[in-house]
Amino acid sequence: MLADIASTGFSGAESGSVRIGDAVAVFAQGPIGICAAIGAKLMGASLVIGIDGDDARLRMAKRMGVDIALDYRTLDVVSEVKRLTSGGADVAIEALGSQDTFKNTLRCLRPGGTLSSLGVYSGKLNIPYDAFAAGIGDYRIVTTLCPEGKERMGRLMEVIRRKRVDLPPLLTHRVSLDNIHEGYRIFGERMDGVMKVAVEP
Known part of the structure; x- marks a missing residue:
């Protein structure tokens, strides 16, 4: 689990350059999305919002430390993230790999925000240019997938050993x-x- 899920999830926060005090939205609360949320907390995010459409996953997200869990089946999550963050997330992490999720992840960002994509897309991914509020240069889109190596595994083991995450x-x-x-x-x-x-x- 450490070598795959935790490493991939944490890398979503790392690649997104989460900073102290950031508001972070994580789309999809499976194991990788939850690890992305944990990674954002470790990096100093002051608000982490988890989005999913499965009750059990939303409950697990709350149990694992997500501040607010949103159900996309009952809410306009883009509007709700913007309301909760006073204008948009600093970093939004896409942990599913679907076109619709990518689109909503991009749309919930504040101007100048970063979309960190962990998803594995089955086909061509279209970037919806209408989501860019004030020009294409305002957002940053980064991707990563399961970083590995001896040094990284050692660092992850240290986080576990020191009980920074459960x-x-x-x-x-x-x-x-x-x-x-x-x-x-x-x-x-x-x-x-x-x-x-x-x-x-």
């Missing part, structure tokens, strides 16, 4: 190695509020 709640299900197919089924069908499945020998 990732075990993301392991919502456990299966034995003999029952690994059931674990894949639970995860693949997103059953029972699953976040991550631990396979135990």
Whole structure:
């Protein structure tokens, strides 16, 4: 989990250059999105807003430290993020990989804000130029995917060792190695509020 999910999620905040006092919106509250929110907190964000459409994921996001969890099924999340941040997020992180999510992530930024994309897009990604409020130069768009290496893993382990983050709640299900197919089924069908499945020998 550390080498993939935490590293990828944290990198969303790092690539977005989250600063002390920033307001950050994270679109998609799966394990990577939640780790992006945790990373933003570690870097000093004063407000972290998590957006999703799954009740279990929104509850987990709150449990893991997201300040405000928004349900896109019931709210105009772009307007709500702008209201909560008095004009737009400083950094918005896209952790899903869909065109609609990318568009909304871009639209919730303040002028001069940064969109940090962690999503893996299945096709061509269109950047909606109508989302740019005052010219194309006002926003910064960055991407990253699962940084690795000995030094990075050492740093992540240090954060865990010093109890700066608590990732075990993301392991919502456990299966034995003999029952690994059931674990894949639970995860693949997103059953029972699953976040991550631990396979135990």
